[in-house]
Amino acid sequence: MTGDLLHKLDLAARHAAPGAVTLILVLVGVTPTHLPYYSAIAPMLPLASIYYWGVHRPDLMPMWLIFTIGLLHDVLTDSPIGLHAAILLLCQWVLLRQRRFLVGRPFVVLWGGYAAVAVGVSLVEWVGTGLYDLAVAPARPVLVRTVLTIALFPPLAWLFIQVHRGFLRAGD
Amino acid sequence: MRVMQRSRPAVRIAALRAVAHRFSFGLLLFAAVSLLMVGKIDAVLVDGVRARVVDAVAPILDAMSRPAASVAQLVSEFQSLSDIRGENARLKQELAALQQYQDVTFRLEAENLTLRNLLNFTPDSAHSFLSARVVADNGGAFVRSLTINLGYDNGVRDGQAVLGGRGLIGRIVQTGEHSARVLLITDLNARIPVLVERTQQRAIIGGDNTDRPRLLYLPPDASIRVGDRIVTSGSGGMFPAGLPIGIVAAAQDSIIRVQPIEPLEAVNYVKIVDFHALDPGMAMQPAPGFAQ
Numbered sequence: 001m002t003g004d005l006l007h008k009l010d011l012a013a014r015h016a017a018p019g020a021v022t023l024i025l026v027l028v029g030v031t032p033t034h035l036p037y038y039s040a041i042a043p044m045l046p047l048a049s050i051y052y053w054g055v056h057r058p059d060l061m062p063m064w065l066i067f068t069i070g071l072l073h074d075v076l077t078d079s080p081i082g083l084h085a086a087i088l089l090l091c092q093w094v095l096l097r098q099r100r101f102l103v104g105r106p107f108v109v110l111w112g113g114y115a116a117v118a119v120g121v122s123l124v125e126w127v128g129t130g131l132y133d134l135a136v137a138p139a140r141p142v143l144v145r146t147v148l149t150i151a152l153f154p155p156l157a158w159l160f161i162q163v164h165r166g167f168l169r170a171g172d
Numbered sequence: 173m174r175v176m177q178r179s180r181p182a183v184r185i186a187a188l189r190a191v192a193h194r195f196s197f198g199l200l201l202f203a204a205v206s207l208l209m210v211g212k213i214d215a216v217l218v219d220g221v222r223a224r225v226v227d228a229v230a231p232i233l234d235a236m237s238r239p240a241a242s243v244a245q246l247v248s249e250f251q252s253l254s255d256i257r258g259e260n261a262r263l264k265q266e267l268a269a270l271q272q273y274q275d276v277t278f279r280l281e282a283e284n285l286t287l288r289n290l291l292n293f294t295p296d297s298a299h300s301f302l303s304a305r306v307v308a309d310n311g312g313a314f315v316r317s318l319t320i321n322l323g324y325d326n327g328v329r330d331g332q333a334v335l336g337g338r339g340l341i342g343r344i345v346q347t348g349e350h351s352a353r354v355l356l357i358t359d360l361n362a363r364i365p366v367l368v369e370r371t372q373q374r375a376i377i378g379g380d381n382t383d384r385p386r387l388l389y390l391p392p393d394a395s396i397r398v399g400d401r402i403v404t405s406g407s408g409g410m411f412p413a414g415l416p417i418g419i420v421a422a423a424q425d426s427i428i429r430v431q432p433i434e435p436l437e438a439v440n441y442v443k444i445v446d447f448h449a450l451d452p453g454m455a456m457q458p459a460p461g462f463a464q
Binding site: 034 | 196197200201203204205206207208210211212218221222225226229232233236237240241244306307308309310311312313314315316317318319353360361380381382383435437438440
């Protein structure tokens with residue numbers, strides 16, 4: 001009986017890994033880097049995590065978790081509250097419909113899919129913030145930020161793969 | 173046998189889950205859009221909630237920002253070590269120049285004091301400073317703001333001016349109990365009344381999310397030169413007058429851009445000015461010569 005409980009606890013902790021990694025990335029995203037001009041083009045780190053787990057283990061990223069992560073992201077990055085919650089929910093919705101084209105394909109395909117998602121997200125962000133503030137944010141930093149967000153996918157994906165292999169076994 | 177017993181409830185739970193899952197997306201999306209609307213309609217309410225959440229996360233942010241700050245400090249120390257001779261020579265030169273300025277300053281201060289006494293001038297009320305650490309850089313392509321580790325309990329209030337080492341970097345726009353948010357002068361929504369020091373021309377400095385905010389509401393005949401110093405005017409009674417902000421970096425046609433004195437991306441510690449205008453009523457009145 002105790003063994004059963006321990007096993008359940010262990011499983012719950014393992015299953016919390018994707019969400020925890022995403023939350024940590026939200027926090028890392030707002031940590032001051034002291035790099036010149038970095039803050040204007042800071043990449044959207046949690047998007048990579050949402051994408052990776054959305055493709056590989058969508059069962060561990062329920063909608064309410066994505067909603068919560070989006071809200072925390074909005075609060076910490078001073079975005080309009082609800083904007084990234086909506087954006088990330090839409091991402092997950094799209095991923096749930098497209099993931100079978102992405103699972104098990106070469107990494108480049110996965111990366112290409114991520115690039116498409118990142119471009120879409122930036123576009124919605126830009127239009128959304130513009131409508132909310134009734135002002136046009138300069139496009140160049142947004143463009144650089146999008147490129148940086150896409151470029152950072154491989155190292156982040158490596159991290160997710162380590163978490164995936166280390167914490168989650170097939171069939172868990 | 174055991175499998176048979178468990179299978180029915182399991183199927184039911186699975187079915188329930190599927191229903192919840194189907195509707196959770198729509199409901200949560202609706203909630204997110206509603207929150208956006210609420211934020212637009214009642215910004216005060218949403219800011220209050222935001223402040224509480226930031227307050228709760230601030231200790232984690234504080235802990236996470238320390239290693240990054242240490243690394244940045246280490247790098248800058250190595251940089252300064254490698255150029256210690258050149259730096260020393262440069263500082264000596266600068267010191268010689270500053271000593272001359274010091275003589276001038278003493279003379280001007282004495283003269284100023286005499287003239288003030290003659291005019292029976294009432295100085296601005298004294299102001300004190302609070303020092304805070306930057307724990308999060310909330311900025312991005314859409315917003316320019318910082319989170320600091322002091323809040324209402326430490327005496328930080330909305331609207332207070334925030335200085336870096338050399339000049340104004342922004343103002344407090346949201347205060348939690350132990351944390352506060354600083355809207356930088358480069359943010360799209362930042363507007364601060366300023367003065368061109370050379371001509372005493374009043375204007376507003378307004379950010380547009382670029383690194384150089386613009387000078388707004390200048391009359392067409394205003395003569396602005398590259399290199400003019402921009403300081404706070406104290407209009408509105410929120411800020412003390414005369415805080416340095418930046419230097420005019422480009423003046424082409426009607427677009428005048430100001431280079432902030434403080435490198436905003438490298439701010440580690442900030443000073444918050446606790447300032448109370450003697451008579452806010454007086455300060456609120458439009459000053460003569462203020463354009464538009």
